[in-house]
Amino acid sequence: MPLALALSPHLDDAAFSAGGALAHMAREGWEVVVATIFTATVPSPTGFALACQTDKGLPPEADYMAIRRAEDRRACEALGAGALHLPLREAPHRGYGSAAALFGPPRSDDMAHLHAAEAIAPLLRDLRPELVLAPQAIGGHVDHVLTVRAIQLLDIRLPLLWWRDFPYTIRADTPRRPFEAMLATLPETALPTEPEAKHRACAAYTTQLGYQFGGPEGLARILAATGGQETARAQGAVPLTRAA
Template sequence: MSTALFLSPHLDDVAFSCGGTLARLKARRWKIILATVFTRSVPRPTGFALACQTSKGLSPDVDYMALRRAEDRSFAAWMGVDELVWIDLPEAPHRGYHSPGALFAPPRTDDDIIPTLEDRLSLLMEDVRPDLVFAPQALGSHVDHVQLVRTLPSLNIQVSQILWYRDTPYAVRQPQAKPDYSLPDGLRPLALNVTEEMSRKVSGCVCYRSQIPFQFGGEAEVASTLETFHQQEAADYGQAGHAEVFLARSNFESEWRDRL
């Protein structure tokens, strides 16, 4: 059995960005491991951190991250994820990023999360020994996505083992957004057809109910937004149906075609 490790900065990024591919590999009997980095509950949040939950209609006494972990658990059950991992690091609003603008600015010089992240992910890699790793491109430049992507080169993962996914819905809102500079040179787009998996992907995304109004405008818009986006992604690469697009080493498809 081949093993795929999906790395998610937040509790929803993999679902929104490459949930169709996750479902596709699961149907092909891959072992699926979903690991999310920034999942820690922080008691009694204040300021911008508190606003991140109250702006979504949640009262200050709600454990926001516990709620989101429960949503992640529902997604994992729906998609048949074999192992769910929460790396238990604090999100950016708990690391000194005090405004929406700061989340999309370059990382703070006093944000020392990378050494801890390197240690945690190194242990995960040793334990899991995945055949294939899915990681974000950091489109949109959210600092949590950026810090995860910039950790990868230290993990000694072969470039031939990584597919970098297009962070969604950032890719919907900012179609010209560029990947983070830390990605290797010479990568090429790879479009995987997920037409058969779209319904399952949409249902999985809806598991993250606390995020849907903010990210998509409401549950009714999830299907139309994602179906339109993935149809365009397919068309951009000469395909019919729906596609999720990744960056990969130039000869990736020829080496992995029979397993994907």
């Protein structure tokens, strides 16, 4: 059975951006694994990091990332995918102290891309994927940017699908495309999708729905407006579907 490995910066990015394609591949006989990079619990968060959970209605004592990891397992189950969680800290726990900072240039002292590359390398070695999926970093979120940098460091010699980062793709306030020059050389490809499975997976991230979409109804409305379509930049000979 061929294996597809999705490298997701956060616990929702793969489902939001390429969930339909991942579900379709699983249905077509692929083994699909979603490896999320920035998932570590940081005890007793303060400042902006704490606000990132309390502004979603969670009390300070809640283990926010444990809740999110559980959501991700449910989402991946809806996609027919396995879930792996890598123990790196999200940007608010690495010195980024505001929402604006999250979408600015990476800090000069932030070595998360090196740590991410170290964490991803064993997955490539042990899982032996035939296809890798990853973000384009549209919107410029620092964790997305450093995920792409980690992949560049690894120089992955495998077919790659670079997904469009949803919902940043539909937001006027996060238009940055830091890797546009690199990606412009690659053909844009419409992906075969399973919209209903994607909706179920996205809906599993209950802590994020109010902030990202205004609630479950907003999620349904925004996904419907996309028509279920997903596109990606294809690097190499990408096998979009394959039977077991």
